[in-house]
Amino acid sequence: MSFLALTGQILRKDLRIEMRSREGVNTLLFFSTLLVFLFRFAIGSSEAQVREAAPGLLWLAFILTGLWGMARTFQIERENDCLEFLRLAPGDLGGLYLGKVVVGCCLMWAAELVILAMFGLFFHLDMLPVIGPLVPVLLLGTVGFVAIGTLFAAITANLKAREVLLPLLLFPLMVPILLAAGRLTDLGLAGDSLWAEPHWLRLLVGFDVVFLVLGYLTFPFVMED
């Protein structure tokens, strides 16, 4: 089976499971709302404070929900040893990796939209005008985060301390993505063009490519014993 066909199979299967169980989607939505609710109490309603903290808070909410979402995509495979069955698939296991990345991105983008809506609601901000400029940042930042996160979620999937190890391993590697995405989000929220500081865009694209290639190439080895 070609890696693209395998990607498609994994994507269809995971989305079907998510839509039926609703466990992942419901938890993501609830967790996202809760986070923004807590932020509202933490920083108050001063417009200046909100404006200053918004990019960091948004990405903090994104990565916390994303972290849970990535662990969830492999939790599905741990039940009944399904991960072992996937390992038996002849063909390029990189396709399995890409399938998981696409599923992870879909879950995270859904959560990000909810977080943005909640952020606007709780902080009395009109988010509609900034959604357009933020779309490229959300797309690129999420791909980078999920690309490396999926690899580490697979590495830690069968470890007892996976809930602790996943963020410990992942967060240091996420620093360049978070720096770039945070700064670009700041520009987007201010209504400035993302091209005002193109080096951050290039950094984001660069890390996306590096993490995707690294994940695609190393995932088959991670899956073997």
Add this chain to the structure above:
Amino acid sequence: MAHGGTTGVSLHVRGLSKAFRGTWALRGIDLDLGPGETLVLFGPNGSGKTTLIKILATLLRPTRGTGTLGGADLVREREQVRRRVGLLSHGSYLYEELTPRENLSFAAALHGGQPADGAVTAAIERVGLGAVADERVRTLSSGMQRRVTLARLLLNAADLWLLDEPYTNLDREATKVLEAVLQEHQARGGLAVMATHNFLDGFKQATRLGILARGRLILDEPRESMTFPAFQEVYTVRAEGGGR
């Protein structure tokens, strides 16, 4: 899962050993299995049966030794081996939010492309699950889930079937189905390695009898060479006590 006719391939294993953190689970296993042969492995818990099956399935790498299936090396040519292997393991490998039909279609697509029209339905009907083919797996009993895994094997025209405790949770009717499909597999020239604690059913299905004890294959004989009581006696003496 491979789809297509089973060919008369052979399995050859030499000096296969596996250690986990310095403890030897398997030691120096030699095996030669020809077309149509079914080796049934018996042995106490921890004797290495599942480890051997996982190595043959390419899920584990041997620490020492080599093996080939149809000329493909178990370590260096894993992908080719995986196309020729069907595994019925302890885990059901079933997604509980999917139906039996969806699980089987996914498994077939993952391992060899879309099955022929009606093949999934035929496999489900064969194991007596036609009425629940579109129910979610999580609503099925463990015995019914085991039948779904059996249906997955039916979709699989692989050369080597690896069956780890296949009788677990199967009722008499499902056991008969398993025996029938295994005999059909043998008639096609397919190979099978089965690990079981079910002496009577295992003995009936075997063309070769094997006993694993403390990681060593201490018996590998054609079934015709001994009666069931004689085999039980050999097992009791060599695997459970007298062999110490």
